[in-house]
Amino acid sequence: MASIAGSALSFAKPVKAISTSSLSFSSAKRGSVFLRLQPVPMRFAVCCSAKKDTVDKVCEIVRKQLAVPEGTDVAGATKFSDLGADSLDTVEIVMGLEEEFGISVEESSAQAIATVEDAATLIDQLVSAKST
Structure with a gap:
């Protein structure tokens, strides 16, 4: 179970990061996890346009x-x-x-x-x- 207080997100169970490309976790004190969203670069798909x-x-x-x-x-x-x-x-x-x-x-x-x-x-x- 997660609870949100201000900008902090705390979890009752341990959190496992699946991808670190867009998230970073830091702990200010034991038992608290802060979630910071990092900007994700825009991705462009290049495809062949039709005639x-x-x-x-x-x-x-x-x-x-x-x-x-x-x-x-x-x-x-x-x-x-x-x-x-x-x-x-x-x-x-x-x-x-x-x-x-x-x-x-x-x-x-x-x-x-x-x-x-x-x-x-x-x-x-x-x-x-x-x-x-």
Whole structure:
């Protein structure tokens, strides 16, 4: 059981630090542990962006499959759910993408698609793997 008093955190049982990269422990007196949060550096993920042509084609297919009203912005960062898509709509989008690009998307990969960019990146990877 832990109790918090001010900025001190005391534990009834011994504390084992799992990661010291973001936490530091110090003891001011026996039986008390003070928890100090250290700033954690920001981490950036670098990934290959999809080709613009692929993103544009995916946007067209998404607009068609979801009957998106004219003037509604659909771009790489657009989430299917923000356009009102449910899981069945997403399956239909994936089927349209498979037909358009001549690829086959595994179910596990299809479940990871949430945005236009996700779909376009996966398509570029599958098309590239297919051509080699």
